[in-house]
Amino acid sequence: MPCYRCGARQTDPVKGASPWKRGVRRESQVLICPDCQRLHDLDLDSCRTCGSTALICRLGEVECRACGAVRMARARAFAGSGAPPGLSAEVEAALNRVLGRA
Numbered sequence: 001m002p003c004y005r006c007g008a009r010q011t012d013p014v015k016g017a018s019p020w021k022r023g024v025r026r027e028s029q030v031l032i033c034p035d036c037q038r039l040h041d042l043d044l045d046s047c048r049t050c051g052s053t054a055l056i057c058r059l060g061e062v063e064c065r066a067c068g069a070v071r072m073a074r075a076r077a078f079a080g081s082g083a084p085p086g087l088s089a090e091v092e093a094a095l096n097r098v099l100g101r102a
């Protein structure tokens with residue numbers, strides 16, 4: 001999986017922990033490369049309990065690795081918006097604005 005922000009590919013694993021960071025953005029699991037981690041506009045989802053962005057997203061749930069809180073992800077796939085699977089959230093949001101559904 002490439003960096004969600006700049007598209008960089010993860011290089012071969014080096015010894016020790018990977019410098020790449022996992023996060024959740026708009027309820028999708030993403031990877032952030034070391035360069036992009038230095039930016040402050042990553043727009044990651046954060047835990048509603050403790051504010052940490054160390055989240056993992058799995059089937060229908062978002063779990064905080066900092067405090068362990070689990071919440072249900074909004075099941076966008078079942079929302080009946082008519083958007084085909086795979087349409088990006090940005091495009092979907094733009095469509096909603098155009099159609100006055102925001």
Ligand SMILES: [Zn+2]
Pocket residue numbers: 003004005006007008032033034035036
């Ligand atoms: Zn990046």
Ligand SMILES: [Zn+2]
Pocket residue numbers: 047048049050051052064065066067068069
């Ligand atoms: Zn938390």
